[in-house]
Amino acid sequence: MKLLGLLFALGGFVLAVAGLMISQTNTGRGVIACAGIAISLIGSVGIMNSAYLKNAIWKTNMQLLLAALGLSGLLFFSPSLRADEPAAAPTAEAAAPAAPAAAAPAPAAAMTAVAPLTAKDLAGITGPKTDDIAAKGDPGAEMTGTANDISMADSKAGISLSDLVNQVGQNKIAINFVWTLVTGFLVMFMQAGFAIVETGLIRAKNANHTMMMNFMVYGLGLFAYWVCGFAIQMGGCAPIANLGGVFPLNAEHVVTLFGKPWALFGKTGFFLSGATYDVGVMVLFLFQMVFMDTTTTIVTGAAAERWKYSAFCVSTIGLGALIYPLFGNWAWGCGWLSQLGVNFGLGHGYCDFAGSGVVHAVGGITALACSMIIGPRIGKFNKNGTPNAIPGHNLAMVLLGCFILAFGWFGFNPGSTLGASGNGCLRIGSVAVNTMLAGCTGSFGALLYMWIRYGKPDASMAGNGLLAGLVAITSPSGFVNPLASCVIGWVAGILVCLSVEFFDRVAKVDDPVGAISVHGVNGLWGVLSVGLFADGRSNYGGSWNGVPGSVTGLFYGDAGQLVAQLLGIATLVGLIFSLSFVWNWLVDVVVGQRSNAKWELQGLDIPEMGAYCYPDMFQPAQENS
């Protein structure tokens, strides 16, 4: 059954990609991609999962399935989608008209003509005398940051035009470096948020074990990413203008298939050695590394309370070294998904601004694969298959962790511009507000759902709703307006509750912290929402993924973008799930993923880690006296 399920999952992905060759229209490609996604889901969540088969959702929830199919049909046959047909590969003539409309006008040219600066204008410019500053200080900040601070090639000749232009260029890159580094530091702090959210949601007897997984996932993931993950992901991504070009990252492995180039993985940057010992590359590495670490830490939540520590170490290495970087390359490293626009005329190719798909869906889908392999905790399900609630031990930790994560998300999304100066980077304000709004509507979407359905406003689900909203807005945050952000967050808040119920009651997959629902399901929703809500008003230097113009979703007239997003989803649920499952199955065969049943009942703190997180709670009173 496992093998058959895997074949279905992979087959769905192959079908979705083959749709690019089978059909030349957006409708055809979209329908085939949807069919591929459905086949992959039947394989992964259905055939591979015996509990799911017994419940046979397609029999008990026929109305729901029909409604979903009807909605999909409506979307695909909507007027805006049909107006775009056929979706042939763009020709030079077709692409050309879009460019002037979208290209960022040079600020000076857009307003008034300005006389060009000449060397003569600079002659005689001097800064304040240093003796004055030494004598009086500069409390009013009037003498600090002046012409004195401009680096000159020849100090005797004074400031030249060349000095000035170089200084402006360096200042722009400096602003972008500082922005990217500081937002990267914020994302790094999200590890603390994940650690205490997950630990708060599990039982006290496993607290040390869960904290230690979250703690070491940072070191293990970072190490794997330094050795080869970064090179595979970003080894061929140059140029990135906001970071000064990062030109050493210039080698991508490309194969030609059906007459089109398919970029598969990068080939420079292993161990950050050779020419990649470069300041711009270092900034990019730090920022991308903390994103990868977010992915690896998602899995620890879903597999908590029964994951053998040595298996966790090996599994994390595989995710950080290969699985995450592969999808990261396809989406962000100039890989084949990002080039769907250039090669097949599908909008701007697969667009994932800050990683609903790359970071969260990859983490959530790997968490699903791990949970299915490891199995549920002892006592989670009764003999008749009904689930038991296993409450976490500290709700205060959970909600504090959610706040820390929400704070870190202001690094996650706005930081993904990789700069604050030039190429439309001033949109960081909009990205930050979108992030804030979606988190807000996500939390009260979940809160109200639980309140109305169960009569109480559930704290842990309100927290998960906040995270679900943030996960969902991660991908579209750079492309949508505030109203769409609210809708995306609201849907995510409700979706996370429905998804938790589905995995608990129907699929019988034990996920102690709801990671599969928060990150996997809402990651996919975030990816999809770009194809629906992107409003075509963003402008990051006049093009995105090599396609001129702004990213525009179905509701604003570009059906091709939705098809590109669907292909991204098909890749995630088909190929990435299969890779994760096979890798973790191998770890299960060799290392053994599940801890001993006796250890699990006792709690993993002592058998695995050798110390309780809360010794006062468990050790007999005489030992403490």
Place this chain on the structure above:
Amino acid sequence: MGTTSTSGWAVFWFLTGFTVLGTAAIGGGAISAIGGAAVIGLSCYLFRQARIKEDV
């Protein structure tokens, strides 16, 4: 009862093998690839030994 030092050694050799394998991409060539794979193989053997000891 619980995890043993054999598991720790197995993780150590897995990390070492993975690192050596990675150096194949920066000029280590076939020697790194074979050496890395061999060390990972050793770690797999230790993981199996640990499972027997720990009764997992």
